[in-house]
Amino acid sequence: MINSDWEGPWVTADHAFNIVRQGIEGGDRLFTNISAYDDYLAYVVNKKNYEPGNTLALIAPFLIAFGLDNDFLVKKAKDNANFIAGSIKAIELLRRSYTVNIISTSYHQYVHYTAYLAGVPEENTYCTWFPIDEYASEMSGTDKDLVREMARTIISMPPMDIDTNAGEDVLDDNTVRSIRQMDCFFWDILPSTGFCSVLEEIKPIGGTSKYEALISALDKEGQDLKQSATIGDSITDWKMLDLTRDAGGLALSFNGNEYAVSNCNVAVMSGNCMVTALLVEVFERDGLGAVEALVSDWGWPSIKELYQQGKVDSAIYNAFRHAFTGSDFPHAVWVTEDNQDKTVEVSKRYRRSVRGTQIGVLG
Known part of the structure; x- marks a missing residue:
């Protein structure tokens, strides 16, 4: 069974970032500052009952206050x-034999729409349910004015520098002021x-x-x-990756940041998702040990040998060969303490290249 995040491993967009950026003037700064605040709450002070990804609850009042509606979210x-x-081909081929589940922080x-x-x-x-029109009908004009005024305040804040591995004492004065x-x-x-x-009921x-x-x-x-x-x-995937890895399953990071790479057993770096289909196929047919052996001797000869042994479906093998013959061959790494830092560096470079710098640097 495949249980996967959606934005990043299969699609390039960050829908939440896009709707804030495209629906609110100055929305890119509004989103990035709230996202940094989300990192602060989740990892610097470990706010009780707060989860990484709760950015989608924090931005919801602003979407409502600026008059965005369900039609706008669907259009975007x-x-x-x-x-x-x-992506489409890889999912099609995997679904012929296996169940594919999408587990995403994104709004429904x-x-x-994209899963369809x-x-x-x-x-x-599995995703974040957000009946925006229902909430909008319940909000007063005064409350919306208040939220719009706060949006202007957040947009005017300087970029927030949050190191999730450090404590509050290293935060600069501007960041501390913005957080307060x-x-x-x-x-x-x-x-x-x-x-x-909205804050109480939206559960990202x-x-x-x-x-x-999962x-x-x-x-x-x-x-x-x-x-x-x-x-x-990304940061919202670390727990399901970590616990899958600990249980002996395949925990695969696709162009992941440090949170994904440090909690996976296999890191993939590529501009094409057929490599994901190939590795999942090997895992499903022959187990995690076969995946480790393959990525530890990664290259065409090892892949071809597995295919000749009947351990890779012919349609997946041929689609992989078509995707990568004469093009940028994907990286695949069995992650260890010794290679983790280098893998993070390469993975983040691919992440920015495939998804764009603005989205690629988000947690």
């Missing part, structure tokens, strides 16, 4: 349905407005919630973590 899903090369408007394009049924998707302003707004002011229901699928969705997907088919090919690329 269609506009930004940008698949990584090989984006996941459901990829042939993945809605019942095989957002603390006051999100946890003191906003809960006293009609937007309190990230961190622990992604892991819980377990739910496995339970449906009576499988356990050892049988899961779990795929991710």
Whole structure:
């Protein structure tokens, strides 16, 4: 069974970033500062009951206050349905033999539309439910004015420098000031407005919630973590990758950042997703040991040998060969303490190249 994040491993877009950037003037700065604040809450101070990925709850009041609606979110899903090369074909081939589940932090408007394009049924998707029109109808004009004013404040803030591996004492004065302003707004002011229901009810699928969705997907088919090919690329995927790796399953990072690479057993760096299909196929047919042996001696001869041994489906092998003959051959690494830092460096370079610098640097 394949249990995968969506944005990053298969599509290039970050739907949340795009709708804020395209729907609100100055939205790129608004989103990146709130995203940095999300990192601060989740990893610097470890706020109780707070998960990485809760950015999608924090930006929701701003989307509502600036008059964005469900039609806008769906339109931008269609506009930004940008698949990584090989994605559609890889998913099609994998679904012939295996269940493919999408476990994504993204809003349901984006996941459901793009999953449909990829042939993945809605019942095989786990994502953040956001009935934006229902919430908008309940908000007063005064509350919306308050949120719009705070948006202008956040947009005017300098970029926030958050080191998730360091403590609060290393934060610069501007960042501390910005954090205090957002603390006051999100946890003191906003809960006293009609937007309190938005913060309370929107439950982004990230961190622990992604892991819980993974377990739910496995339970449906009576499988356990050892049988899961779990795929991710970012901070919201670390837990499901880490626990899959510990259980003996395939934990695969695709162009991942340091959070994904440090919690996986296989890191892939490529501009084409057919490499993911190949490695998942080897895992499903011959187990994790076969994947380790392959990536430890990575190259055409080893791949061809597995195919000749009948351990790779002919359609997947031929699609892989077509994707990479005469083009940039993918990197695949069995991650160890010795090679982790170098792998992170290469993976982040591919991440920026495939997804773009603005999205690639997000957690």
